[in-house]
Amino acid sequence: MAQTVYIGLVVSSGNTSTLATATFDNVVVTAPGPPSPNFALSASPSSQTLVLGTIGTSTITVTPQNGFSGSVNLSVAGLPSGVTASFSPNPATATSTLTLTASSTATTGTAAVTIAGTSASLMQTTTIMVTVSSQSNPSPVWTDLDIGSVGLAGSGNNSNGTFTVSGAGTSAWSTADGINFMYQPFSGDGTIVARVLTVSPSRPAES
Amino acid sequence: MTFTVTTQPLPAGWLDQDVGQVGVVGSATYSNGTFTVSGAGTSVWSTADGFHFVYQPLSGDGTIVARVASVSPSSTGGVMIRETLNANAAEVFPTYYAQSTYMKLTARLRAALQTKRLDPRDVAVLG
Numbered sequence: 285m286a287q288t289v290y291i292g293l294v295v296s297s298g299n300t301s302t303l304a305t306a307t308f309d310n311v312v313v314t315a316p317g318p319p320s321p322n323f324a325l326s327a328s329p330s331s332q333t334l335v336l337g338t339i340g341t342s343t344i345t346v347t348p349q350n351g352f353s354g355s356v357n358l359s360v361a362g363l364p365s366g367v368t369a370s371f372s373p374n375p376a377t378a379t380s381t382l383t384l385t386a387s388s389t390a391t392t393g394t395a396a397v398t399i400a401g402t403s404a405s406l407m408q409t410t411t412i413m414v415t416v417s418s419q420s421n422p423s424p425v426w427t428d429l430d431i432g433s434v435g436l437a438g439s440g441n442n443s444n445g446t447f448t449v450s451g452a453g454t455s456a457w458s459t460a461d462g463i464n465f466m467y468q469p470f471s472g473d474g475t476i477v478a479r480v481l482t483v484s485p486s487r488p489a490e491s
Numbered sequence: 492m493t494f495t496v497t498t499q500p501l502p503a504g505w506l507d508q509d510v511g512q513v514g515v516v517g518s519a520t521y522s523n524g525t526f527t528v529s530g531a532g533t534s535v536w537s538t539a540d541g542f543h544f545v546y547q548p549l550s551g552d553g554t555i556v557a558r559v560a561s562v563s564p565s566s567t568g569g570v571m572i573r574e575t576l577n578a579n580a581a582e583v584f585p586t587y588y589a590q591s592t593y594m595k596l597t598a599r600l601r602a603a604l605q606t607k608r609l610d611p612r613d614v615a616v617l618g
Contacts (some may be wrong), residue, residue: 293546294530304563
């Protein structure tokens with residue numbers, strides 16, 4: 285916003301006891317008109333990683349400026365092959381949820397996806413970086429720990445998804461355990477699924 | 492409190508007031524395309540002004556064009572852009588002095604500074 289200054293017509297008698305009079309005609313003042321209504325477009329988050337066969341959402345926000353009160357038609361361009369997009373609602377006046385769906389055969393890689401909003405003659409755009417990945421999120425961090433009375437230090441190893449865990453200990457029974465535990469911290473509800481491929485022939489203590 | 496009732500108010504967007512030391516209250520009217528402005532004051536020079544101002548607030552770039560159709564003897568009239576409505580504001584003031592029959596340009600380049608003047612007599616002396 286520019287600073288306000290003052291523009292106009294002056295008369296002065298040159299003393300503080302008498303009035304002077306001046307007349308002016310052909311007076312023209314030019315000034316910029318009031319700022320015109322417009323809107324800004326933004327996306328949060330502005331980057332998405334989609335695993336094949338999954339969806340991701342981003343909130344598109346329309347921010348009115350200078351008294352803008354229209355609705356904005358949203359469209360998308362630059363989607364990777366196999367990724368589809370939908371907005372709800374569309375057109376939007378405040379926020380819209382963009383849902384991106386990656387098919388199981390979508391093209392992997394990263395693309396700059398342009399979100400365009402139009403309202404009458406106005407158009408604004410924002411960009412979302414969309415990464416399509418064949419891998420799920422990076423493997424969580426595993427930790428290996430001896431718990432209780434073990435006598436010999438155990439170990440744990442993860443090689444391409446096959447976990448080899450070695451441990452001594454009093455086993456898991458009675459009032460205290462002695463085991464080697466390969467684990468990850470977890471919050472909330474969860475499951476673990478694993479196949480026991482092999483186990484040493486030593487006879488468990490409790491059986 | 493004084494109420495001034497006028498049958499010829501200024502056009503929409505125009506305001507008027509005395510700026511600085513004037514001694515006598517000024518006024519302004521508008522009729523058929525002509526502004527008639529009356530004002531006393533210490534004139535526009537040195538470190539502070541005294542005059543009557545008919546003006547519009549302006550944001551951004553703008554221009555003013557006007558013809559000085561008449562001005563009282565021994566007084567001054569012109570167009571002005573100034574930074575504030577304080578007496579010592581930065582300003583630029585192309586002006587017509589009745590007694591000298593030519594234009595001058597007066598400017599205060601920063602608030603409270605002495606005005607600078609472009610006067611054709613000075614140019615004549617220099618030339």
